[in-house]
Amino acid sequence: MRLRRNPYGKAYGLAIVTWLYVMWSLLPVLLAVRISLNSGKSRSALQSMSFRWYWGDTTGSIWHDDAMQSALVNTLKLAGLCMLITTPLGLAMAIGLHRWRGKLSAGANGLMLVPIVTPELVFGVALLLVFTQLYSGIPAGLPTQLIGHVTFTVSFVVIIIRSRLAAIGGQYEEAARDLGANRFQALRLVLLPLLGPAIFASLMVTFATSVDDFVISSFLSTGAGTETVPIKIYSGAKAGSTPALNALATVMLLFTLTAVVLAGLVMKRLRTHGPDDSTASLTSVTI
């Protein structure tokens, strides 16, 4: 254990740098949110506040723009489905890899990590080619985008859940078996509740990753009907755009933040079995 965290005084210079960084990292986004509330068309300066670009404007606001609404719906649909498919898949994979001993297991383990280090562009190209050349039976558009997102995010889930499994250790499950539970009961009554926080962290991370994804959605998009919010933001900036684009991004941000806060609250509830917090699982993802 560490004796004292901060033995030799304060580091004011570093504190200033850190707070400057935090401001630099967040102020542009706050400004973009504020610009979405502009009453005029300016995308560079603040004007008086209004909800014109959300619903006030009869031609340019999100509420009156079908393409923007469908982008929003597509993004949420994709992220919701991705979250619900990836988490159980990753959970099964993590438990399997955790128990599986042998030479093949090391290979499977390594394979599972490769998607994390593969640039998204390579992913997008590979999926585009395989869906047009080989798996042409799968309808292009939402289904292929979904498969892409699941493949891209499943490794994160496996890492989050495995780090939790390693922390739990085998003794709880063994105790349950000794007390007469069968394998299935031990899994359902002991292991899954213990994994609760990790499962919620996984849901949260897959949702956010899917919402954020641009490259894979864009490569596998088949046109206007399958556009997502990031695609809309990307293509919208070229055509003379209005603060409605900022409004769209802001709405998406609100959805993500709500989801994160909700998941955080649930995790706090579940966290009665041991130390585990969202930041810890998040850092374990990025390492």
Place this chain on the structure above:
Amino acid sequence: MPGVAWLIAFFVVPVYAVTAVAFGQVDPILRTARPVWNPLQWDFQAMGDVLDRVIGGDLGRVFLRTFMFVGLALAGCIAIGYPVAYFVARKAGRSRGALLALLVLPFWISYLMRMLAWTNLLQLDGYVNRLLQWFHIIDAPRTWLDGDWPTVVIGLTYGYVPFFILPLYATLERIDGRLIEAGRDLGASATRTFFAVTLPLSVPGLMAASVITVLPMCGDYYTSAYLTSGSPRTEMVGSQIEFFLRQSTRPQAGASLVLILMAVLLVLMVYYLVATLRQQREAER
């Protein structure tokens, strides 16, 4: 193992498909790709052409430019990220929890929204120009968004710095405080202790953070395209790949370029995999 089967079907096979297209044929009429699955019948013509253009040709310049941008952005990440990660991990004291939440916050903000924010700021009459003029650093508004390389480097740095900070933070946080205290007890100054103890101990984290930001940056095409309205002067490798595959009739060239990029990045990828697997084994022991 359904999960492993999924990964084989939707990751391993697709990567092989890239190879099959790169070394495959092009349909003479439709100009679409016709992959060749059997390695014995592979055609290396397209790959040869692309390689020629990479070595000493126009694509070579694109590669050089990409590595220059990525290198500068990485330098930016280290310059900003190391002090921040160090402070939050070791010196922040009571404000650590709040700071950590603020460091994680950018993860929940869409990458493209963060770029959108910069296109707002960097307009001709945007706040960056106004600020610079107010301080008399520049006299006339600067056109940032028209194929300017500093804009791309700023964009990449801004975009990837959060991904750099967190792994580094985790490593710095785990360093045993007693080692640093021992350094001080043995008479070293705070600066000397940092360079002799903390910095060497943080090298693995520094490497992991660098690799995890460099890899996606090398495949990034949207940041530069978005911030420069697609100017060819700041094109990166990713832009070329996207162009070949989606807007031209030469999917083979695009697939070849993907393979070349992967070959270049292979060292980094393997390094990361080995390091992660080693760490995992230690954690499970």
